[in-house]
Amino acid sequence: MDVITSASPSNRLLDSLPEDERLCFLADCETVDLEFGRMVAQPGESMTHALFPLDCLISLIATLESGGRLEVAMAGNEGMVGISLMLGAQKSSLQALAQGAGQVLCIPSSCFQDHLKRSPELEVVMKRYLNVLMSQISRSAVCAHFHGVEARLARWLLMTHDRTRGDEMHITHEFLSGMLGVRRAGVTKAAKALQSRGLIDYQRGRITVLERPGLDEASCNCYIADREIYARMREQVA
Template sequence: MQSSTPSPITNDLIDSLPPQDRVFFLADCETIDLAFGEVITEPGGRILHVFFPLDGFISLIASLGDSERLEVAMVGSEGMYGMPLTLGLDESPMRALVQGAGPALRMPAAVFGRHLEQCPALQALLKRYLYVLMHQLSRVAACTHFHQVEARLARWLLMTQDRAHSDQLHLTHEFLATMLGVRRAGITLAAMALQARGLIRYYRGDITVLDRASLIEASCGCYAADRSLYRRVITEEGVTEGG
């Protein structure tokens, strides 16, 4: 993780703050580069910084053992990493793994705590974002149990595309299997099915989204539900409260 040159602010949470609060908040942030595969914290580890991705994104992974892992949430330019700090806790319950390299804004935990105490708008915004994360966690649990692998893979590719801001994704079958909590063979069959329908092109870990609209139709309803909830709770409420 290295410091980076300033980048245009594209984090939706920060952009939802009232202008004056946003200026004060950004003054205490530094722009860094998230490196692919970097582990920010392990389960039980101390959260030293909060991160607001601009173009990179972070996977939150629940672990039951060395080989039993499942991605339960994804944080990109729509959100932040470090939410336990808003509850007065500095311990991470999950593994935080950089899944997409790119710039992010970073703030020390102690400084973030002071902003949280002094800025009611930030408190209100992050309470709403916490609700969105709770919804995402609960839906992942249900989705993993009830929905077919092909539909779940379509949903996961769409979520990744949104945060990568690109149609080009580099994702191996082994990595996808870990993220979705299924066998590699299941990912292979699901990817082949999506490719046969002309929705994606897959070759040696490189995935290209060819038909986003049809990929949305192929995904389970969880993808549309997540986006709808975010718009209602964060975007629309933020406009109402922030003016």
């Protein structure tokens, strides 16, 4: 999935709207800079805004009271954060964390919901994205249960690489451990295995993708399934 393609950052969901609808929506948005590690939503807290990433990456994370967590979806410029607002839910059920620094379009929740009421085109686009997001969340749950850490790490790196500029990612052991829901030792073992095959360069706090086709082969088939459902959505909104 070639998510980021243009020099001028934009959001693909909004780009799929008719021009007059898109401009009307953008008039109520504010461009906000997100730094790496910024928390933009917490479970149980009210969602004051809907976010549409331009050139940043946001992880959606399920958390446990014990402190455990697992990334269940991610949103780059092909998606948004706050989709449950279209269902009338005002509180977040997931944690949303800026995994990659960049900019987002930010619109107040009430304003977003008003646009949904006035724009059938926006409602259709959001429903299609909701279907994609539900598929990604369910796929992540199955993947975490049935697939090995090495294959899951390859999938995660591919999904992140799709949504970022460049091959280098600044990621810590602790961060990857939380995203994959495994111990740090498991992350280290999996990363070293991918590195030994020449697919990535793995240094402390940094991973560089060296051989993308090899990562495709190392990943589980969940990555292909993710790409296919995004492709179907793009065909529908084209």
